[in-house]
Structure formats: C-alpha cells, structure tokens
Amino acid sequence: MTAFILVSGVFTGPHVWDETAARLASAGAEVHAVSLTGLGGARPSAGTDIDLETHIADVLAVIDSVGQEAGQEIVLVGHDYGIHPVVGAADRRAGSVARIVYLDSGLPQDGVPALAAVADRRTREDALRAAEGGTHGAALPPPDRDAWQLWGSTADVPGTALDRLTALASPHPLGTLLQPLRLTGAAAEVPMAGVLCTGNGASIAMVQARVDLGEPSLRALTGPRVTFFELPTGHWPMLSSPTALAVTLLKAAAGEGQRLTPVDATKPPSHLLPFLLDVPELPRERTDDIDLYLPPGTDGPRPAVVFVHGGPVPAEARPTPRDWPVLTGYARYAADHGVVGVTLDHRLHAVTDYERSASDVADAVERVRADPRVDPDRVALWFLSGSGPLTADWMAKPPSWLRCLAAVYPIMAPLPNWGRLGRRFHPSDAVAHAGSLPLVLVRAGLETADIAVTVEEFLTAAYRCGADIEVVDVPNGHHAFETIDRTDESRDAVHRAMGTVLRHLTT
Template sequence: MTVFILVSGVFTGPHVWDEAAARLASAGAEVHAVALTGLGGARPSAGTETDLETHIADVLAVIDSVGQGAGREIVLVGHDYGIHPVVGAADRRAGSVARIVYLDSGLPQDGVPALAAVPDQGLREEALRASGSGTPGAALPPPARDAWQLWGSTAGVPGTALDRLTALASPHPLGTLLQPLRLTGAAAEMPMTGVLCTGNGASIAMVQARVNLGEPSLRALTGPRVTFFELPTGHWPMLSNPTALAVTLLKAARGEGQRLTPVDATNPPSHLLPFLLDVPELPRERTDTIDLYLPPDSDGPRPAVVFVHGGPVPAEARPTPRDWPVLTGYARYAAGHGVVGVTLDHRLHAVADYERAASDVADAVERVRADPRVNPDRVALWFFSGSGPLTADWMANPPSWLRCLAADYPIMAPLPNWGRLAGRFHPSEAVAHAGSLPLVLVRAGLETADIAVTVEEFLTAADRCGADIEVVDVPNGHHAFETIDRTEESRDAVHRAMGIVLRHLTT
C-alpha cells in the first residue's frame, strides 16, 4: 500500500487536501494530511517560537506513527513552503521514505531558509520587517482574498474554494521561514518527483533550460531517480483540479513521469548549439563585460546594435551569455552588414536582479556610445527572452539616439511565480510613452503559453496607444528558435528582423 503524507504551504492547513485526499483514498491509498503547528495543528504557547524544526518534528511524528510494515511505501508530498519540513523530515528518516514529491515548490538547500524561496521581493521584505519587531512568536498575517495571487497563481481555483482558503488561513509563524534548513544529504539520494503547475509559470522545459545553463543545484535532477509531471493549472492544484492531482500523485508513487536530459559532450544544451545562419568569423574586441564586433571595412563611426541576453542566468554559467552562439551570431551578422555588433554580460542571475541588470545594460550602452568607432546618435537595442522587462526603461523615456528597439521571444510581464517586479519593469505600461520609437517584436508561434500571454498583453497595449511596432512571426518556431529550429522559416525571420533594424539605423 502507498501511504501519502501531505504537507501544505504558507498560511494553510490540512483542509486544503480534503478533495485530493478523498480521491487518493478511493484509489486504495492511505492518506495523512499533516497539521503543522500553528497552521491547523496545535497552537504554540504564548511567547514561544515556532520554527522550521517545529514543523519538521510535526512531519516526523506522522512518519513514525505510520510505520513501514510489509508492502507499505511512504510518499511525502510537500506543496509550496511545505517542501521544507518535508525534506527536513525525509533527511532524518531516509530509510522510511520511498519518494518525495515536490508539488509546485522550490528545491530546498542546506543552510538556506524557506524565505529565500518566496519569489516576491516585497513579501520577503515584509517578513523581515515583521521579524525585526523582536516579538516572540511573531507571525506573518495571511493574505486577503485578492492577495493570494502574490503567493502563487490562483488560476482555476473556484470562488467558493478561494473564499474557504481565505476564511481558514492562519498567520504563518515567521520562525519557520527564517530558520535555515539543515540537511545531511540523505534526502538527496531518495527518488523524487516534481509536479509543476504550468499556470504558475513553471514547466519541465524551463527546468531543463536551467539545467542546461549549468545551475549547480539542479544538476542532480537529470538522474534516473527523478521524474516530472506538469499540471495545466495554477499554484493550488488541490483546489483547482484535485482529481488530476490525485491521478498524478498515484503515478508519481509508481515512479512514472518524464525525465530530464543530461547535458554532456554528446548532448550539448540548446543555448550552445550553432547559430542557424552562416555568418563571417569576424574578430572581437573584449573590454570588461562588453564585446565589439566591428565591420571589416570600417571607415568612420558606424551605427551599433547592442544585443541584450535573457535570463535569469546562474552566475556560475560558463560560457557566459556574450559567448553564446545566438548572441555572437547576431553580432557578427550585424557587423557583416556594416554596423557594430555588441554583446555583453549583465547580472540578471535571479528574478530579484532586474534593477541591477538594468544598470549594467545602461552602463554598457553608454560605454559603447563613447567608443569613437560608434556613431553615438545611431544605436539600436535588441533584447532576448527574460530581458523583456528591461525594455520598459527604454520605452518609458526613449533617448533621441535610440533608433530602434527589438525583442526576440520576450517575456513582457512577470510570470506568475516571479512575484512582483518594480513598477518600472512593466513594458505594457511603458509602451504608451514610446512615441515614435520603432519597435520590432519577433514572436515564436510555438511559445509556451505563459510567455505567450505576456506577449499578447503587450501587443494589445501597443495597439491601443498606436505604437510604431512591427511583428515578425515565426509560426512554427519555439522559444530560442535561432538554435533549435534550423528551418527556412526561422532563417527568414532572422533576416526580416535584422533588415528592419538596419533600416532604422541607416536611414
């Protein structure tokens, strides 16, 4: 028999599992929804601290009460914050647990508190302010009904379920978010399954992309003991689609699911595949974080195109983005057509880094414009993927020397699991101020749904304000089509987009 031990996330208690648990039980499984202290379980004594160790002990108590027995396999399921006490408990009962299921959650690391996994910077700051009060047993108040979205997409959750979620929510003990998780490494050897909710901005493809970028904490996810599922719903699948969740958990318990592809010499990551066009092998000039590709016969200051890579990209990624074939390919293509091609590295290593990345890009652009071989009054900026929010600064107040702004398969609004970005990084609002600035957007027809929504919202806003925008469609193209879709359609899209940018630079 499979024994599921279910652990819920911030502000919530065992009640969120009611429907999913009933479906698991009807399929013959034994189910225990853990009542964490202060979140549906025992209330701590006044003035005492409830921390992560308290919640780990809560999970351990259920594991120990269940016992192993012949033919009984314990599957721990952690949703959201709940994955932290789940992994902490599994690390101490490695011989008792058959599998860990990460339900739309992060990947806890030794020595890192759960607060680090909260994507919204404002929420993290709120928690830190509350913790600074010095009040023993301080807690974070639960969100109002219309604020759950800040903690994860509520897509698909019926109104009555959202009402109940709000009514039964508990203040979350701050100590559980602030105390670092301590692990021996035993849990890292267990079979595990990730269940990703695509409506919350997560997908297997995105995890694969992060693995491809060399993120150290994710390397082990390509092993044979790790499987993945996707659910087409928001962050609360036990409320939005409990039947699909129960079916998925049963499959996970059997070891089913999709596996990631390891990255090695015989299977290079997609971002290191060759550029789809044959471009001249021009020399580059490297200064700090900037590379310049100069036209072969430069007889005076030339216009320039600055190519801004996407992200977030782990700080440990090697090679760094300015050496990726797609960026060097575009830069050489531009230089071959008589303008200076520029690649750069900026520090968008996490969702919280957009302000730092924006500063890096602005500084790099000014250094490029100061180069005597560059015409400072004829510059174009070309953004890719996750650098889409950075376009907002340039549209909100376009300088006279900016002759064109282009974006390939951009993410034009925060994805649901990003939390809030600073107001300046919202392209759909900034485009109203773009005026006559020419815009070029290259749209991948096979884009992931969550990114495609942000693009359509931006295009709607651009149309509403009469922005000067040209859309280059790649109907059968995927995100990053320049390396993975080596088709005539893709080549034509690159030619057309570059042709538009060059026209605005040179006329």
C-alpha cells in the first residue's frame, strides 16, 4: 500500500488537502496530512522558537509512525514551502521514502534558506527586516483574500475555497524561512516527480529549456528516476483540481510521468540551432559585453539596432546569449541591410534581476550611441522573450533618438510565479506614454497560454491608447520560432518585422 504524506506551504495547514486526501483514500491509499508547528492550528510549546528544523521534525515524526507498518511505500508530497521540510526529512530517512513529489515548488538546495525561493522581493525584504528586529516568535502575516496571488496563481480556485483558505490562514514563522536547509545528499538518491501547474507559469518545456541552457542545479532532473507531470491550473491544485491532483499523485507514486531529455553534446539544444535565414558571416567587433556587427564598407555613422536577449538565463550558461544563433543571425541581418547590428549580455539571471538588467541595457545603449560609427540619433531596440518587461522603461519616456521598438514573442507582464514585479516593468501601463514611438510586436500563434495572455493584455492597452503599433503574426510559430520553425511563414515574419524597423531607422 502507498502511504502519502502531504505537506502544505506557507500560511496553510492540513485542511487544504481535505478533498485530495479523500480521493486518494477512496483509491485505496493511506493519507497523512502533516500539521506543521505554528501552522494550521498546530501550536508550539511555550517559549519555543520555530525554525526549519522544527518542521523537518514534524515530517520525520509522521514518517516514523507510518514506517512502523510493514509493506508501506511512503510518498512525500511537498507543496510550495512544504518541499523544504519534505526534502530535509527525506534526507534523514532516505531508506524509508519511496518517492518525493515536488508539487509546484522550487528545488531546495543545501545551505539555502526557503526565503530564497520566494519570488516576491518586497516579501523577502519585509522578512529580513522583521528578523533583524530580533522579535521572539516573529512571523509573516498571512495575506488578505485578494493578495494570495503574490504567493502563486489562484486560477480556478472557487470563491468559497479562497474564503476558507483566508479564514484558516496562520502567520508563518520567520525562522522556518530564514534557517538554511542542511542536506547530506541522501535525498538526491530518492526517486522524485515534479508536478508543474501551467496556470502558475511553470511547464515541462520551461524546465527542459533551463536544462538545455546548462543550469547546474537542474542536471540531476534528467536522470531515469525523475518524472514530470503538468496540471492546467494555478498554484493551488488541491483546491482548484483535487480530483486531477489525486490522479496525478497516484501516477507519480507508480513511477509514471514524462522524462526530460539529457543534454546531448552531439546535438545542439533548440536555442543553439541555426538561425532560419541565410545571412552573411560578417565579422564582429567585441568590447566587454557588447558585440558590433558593422555593415560592409561603412563610410560614416550608421543607424543601429540593439538586440536584447530574453531570460532569465543562468549565469553559468555557455555560450552566453550574445553568441546564440538567433542573436547573431538578427545582428548580421541588420548589418547586411546597412545598419549596425548590436548584441549584448545583460545580467537577467533570475526574475529578481530586472532592475540590474535594465541598468545593463541602458548602459550598453549609451556606449553604442557613443561609438563614432553609430548615428546616435537613429537607434532601434529589439527585445526578445523574457526581456519584454524591459520595454516599459523605453515606452514610459521614449528618447528622441529611439526610432522604433520591437518585441518578439515577448513576455509583457510578470508571470504568476514571479511574485510582485515593480510597476516600472509593466509594459501595459507604460504604453500609454509611448506617444508616436513606432512599436512592432511579433506574436507566435502557438505561444504558451500564460505568455499569450500577457501579450493580449498589452495589445488591449496599446489599442486603447492609440499607440502606433504593428503586429506581425506567425500563426503556426512557437516561442523562439526563428530556430525551431524553419518555415516560409517564419521567414516572412522576420523579414516583415525587420523591414519595418529598418524603414523607421532610415527614413
């Protein structure tokens, strides 16, 4: 028999599992929803400081009680913050645990506190300030009903369930978020399954892409004992889709699921596939983090197009984005048509890096404009994918020298699992101030649903304020169509988008 041990996330208790637990039990499984000390009504002893080790001990107590029964296969399920005490307990009882299920959660690392996994920067700062105050028993207050979105998408959660979630929420002990997790490595030997909620901005394709980029912490996810599932709902599937979640957990316990593809040194990942157009192999000039592709026979200052890569991209990724075929392809295309093509590396390594990344891009643009071979009054910016939020700065206060702004399969608003991204990086707000700045948006028809929503919201705002925007559609194109969809439709979209940008630069 399978015994599921369910551990919930921040502010919550065993009650969130009620419907899922009932469905698992009706399928013949044994189910234990853990009461973590200080959450969901589980009170600590007087004077007790609650930290991560306290919650690990809570999970260990349940593992040990279940493990006394012969023939039980223990499956630990950690949702959100709950994955930290789950992994900590599995590390200490690796021989007793058959599988760990990461339910729309991060991937805890040795020596890293759970607070590092909180996407919302303001929440992290509030927690650190409270900790510095040294208050005994300090805790994060639970969110109001309308603020749960900061902790993950509430898509598909019924109103009554959201009301109950709010009513039963507990302040979350700060010590559990601030104490680093200590692992021996034993938990890494336990089979695992990841359940990703696509309505919260996660998908198997995104994990595969980060593996392909060479992120070291994700390499183990391509192993034979790791499987993945997707649920088309928000961050709280136990409330929004309890039946589907129960079915998925049963499949995960049985070792089913999709496996990731290991990096194959003999086969390039999708982001390193060739650019879809044949462009001349023009020489580049590299200075620090900027590459210039100069038009043949340059005889005076020329307009420039600065291509801004997406992300987040792991800091360890090699080659770095400015050497990816899609960026070099676009830059050579521009140079072949008489303007300076520019690629650069900026430090968008995590969703918390947008301010730093924006500074990098602004600095690079000024250095490009200062180059005597560039006409400083005729520059276009071309943003791709996750650099979409960076467009807001340039639309909010368009400089006179910015002749056109293009965004290709962009993410135009924070995804649900990004937390609270400052209003500075919301293009739908900024576009109202774009004035006569020409905009080009290339829209992939087969875009992932969560990204497509951000594009449509932006276009609605752009049309409402009368922005000068041209939309280039690629109906059968995917995200990153320039390397994975080598079709006439894709080629035509590149020609159209680039043609518009070049026209604004040269007229």
